[in-house]
Amino acid sequence: MTHRPYNFSAGPATLPEPVLRQAAEEMLDWHGSGMGVMEMSHRGKEFVSIYEQAESTLRELLSVPAHFRILFMQGGGLGENAIVPMNLSRGGMVDIVVTGAWSQKSLQEAQRYADAKPAASNAADGHTSLPPASSWALRDAASYVHICSNETIHGVEMAALPDLAALGSRAPLVVDCSSHVLSRAIDWSRVGVAFAGAQKNIGPAGLTLVFVRDDLLGRALPICPSAFDYSIVAAHQSMYNTPPTYGIYMAGLVFQWVKAQGGVAEMDRRASEKAALLYGCLDSSGGFYRTRVDHSARSRMNVPFFLADESLNEAFLAGAREAGLLQLKGHKSVGGMRASLYNAMPLDGVQALVGYMQDFARRHG
Numbered sequence: 001m002t003h004r005p006y007n008f009s010a011g012p013a014t015l016p017e018p019v020l021r022q023a024a025e026e027m028l029d030w031h032g033s034g035m036g037v038m039e040m041s042h043r044g045k046e047f048v049s050i051y052e053q054a055e056s057t058l059r060e061l062l063s064v065p066a067h068f069r070i071l072f073m074q075g076g077g078l079g080e081n082a083i084v085p086m087n088l089s090r091g092g093m094v095d096i097v098v099t100g101a102w103s104q105k106s107l108q109e110a111q112r113y114a115d116a117k118p119a120a121s122n123a124a125d126g127h128t129s130l131p132p133a134s135s136w137a138l139r140d141a142a143s144y145v146h147i148c149s150n151e152t153i154h155g156v157e158m159a160a161l162p163d164l165a166a167l168g169s170r171a172p173l174v175v176d177c178s179s180h181v182l183s184r185a186i187d188w189s190r191v192g193v194a195f196a197g198a199q200k201n202i203g204p205a206g207l208t209l210v211f212v213r214d215d216l217l218g219r220a221l222p223i224c225p226s227a228f229d230y231s232i233v234a235a236h237q238s239m240y241n242t243p244p245t246y247g248i249y250m251a252g253l254v255f256q257w258v259k260a261q262g263g264v265a266e267m268d269r270r271a272s273e274k275a276a277l278l279y280g281c282l283d284s285s286g287g288f289y290r291t292r293v294d295h296s297a298r299s300r301m302n303v304p305f306f307l308a309d310e311s312l313n314e315a316f317l318a319g320a321r322e323a324g325l326l327q328l329k330g331h332k333s334v335g336g337m338r339a340s341l342y343n344a345m346p347l348d349g350v351q352a353l354v355g356y357m358q359d360f361a362r363r364h365g
């Protein structure tokens with residue numbers, strides 16, 4: 001094999017090989033500074049330049065408007081499930097659209113801080129469809145509406161962000177876009193806050209990106225830890241406490257890689273191409289493989305699928321490993337298989353997976 005194995009992990013997930021190589025080269029001495037990035041003061045000019053470049057490249061890639069702050073935080077997606085209600089709910093009402101395991105967790109956590117209720121739920125069909133936005137029960141007094149625009153575990157993705165104003169709501173929209181950020185453009189006119197753990201589509205675990213609209217700063221509950229108060233983090237350019245410096249550096253390298261590949265528009269095009277290839281394989285397998293997700297809700301990033309004969313699961317996974325196709329086992333709550341097709345997964349990797357799946361089906365069908 002002349003390339004590394006293809007890694008389909010849902011997260012922490014595969015990273016672009018040129019990024020890993022550059023990080024390895026710079027490990028002991030970043031740009032002649034005599035220091036590795038992990039060894040730098042976050043307030044020194046070297047790291048500040050790394051931080052500023054990461055921030056500005058990300059702002060450019062996603063066309064983030066000037067009235068949004070970009071915060072580089074810690075705590076991950078689950079941390080944000082508490083940090084968001086502490087910053088935005090004012091202890092009042094929160095409407096949460098439940099579309100899978102992650103938004104379900106967001107609901108449960110928000111209930112500790114606010115009057116959080118599901119505005120809709122697809123639990124009845126096992127989180128395999130998307131409740132249409134026109135059916136959501138939105139409360140007039142809600143302090144925000146929370147959605148997860150790509151459910152990593154159940155493989156359900158919203159094709160577009162809802163237009164809450166058109167639905168008669170004045171509440172800001174909060175978007176957990178952890179597992180598909182940078183795979184498509186974001187319509188900022190529809191967003192109040194968006195957040196994403198880095199370990200799916202951006203970089204190492206430990207870094208969380210938060211985009212906050214200016215007018216939503218300054219609302220934190222008194223119980224909110226200072227290090228998690230968006231207005232304090234924003235006022236200190238994410239350096240109120242020590243940020244996850246190495247994660248920011250790695251994310252910055254990934255942002256530059258995305259830009260060099262042609263930006264988010266190119267990631268978007270590739271995501272469609274890769275997903276079409278894999279779903280095409282599932283759909284044309286004569287029932288050997290199947291996905292339970294509604295056609296209109298299929299995620300381009302995370303594809304859970306099943307073998308009709310589940311007694312073949314172990315053989316499928318063992319053969320895949322041997323063929324250099326790693327981490328295809330499905331999430332324990334769903335079972336079966338899951339292939340994650342993040343930005344760093346090349347088309348070649350999906351072609352190799354589909355080739356293996358077709359061959360496996362021929363041998364066992």
Ligand SMILES: *Cc1c(COP(=O)(O)O)cnc(C)c1O
Pocket residue numbers: 011075076077078079102148150151152176177178179197200
């Ligand atoms: C992975 C994930 C999370 C949780 O992230 P942690 O960093 O483990 O807290 C939350 N939401 C979504 C959509 C995710 O994919």
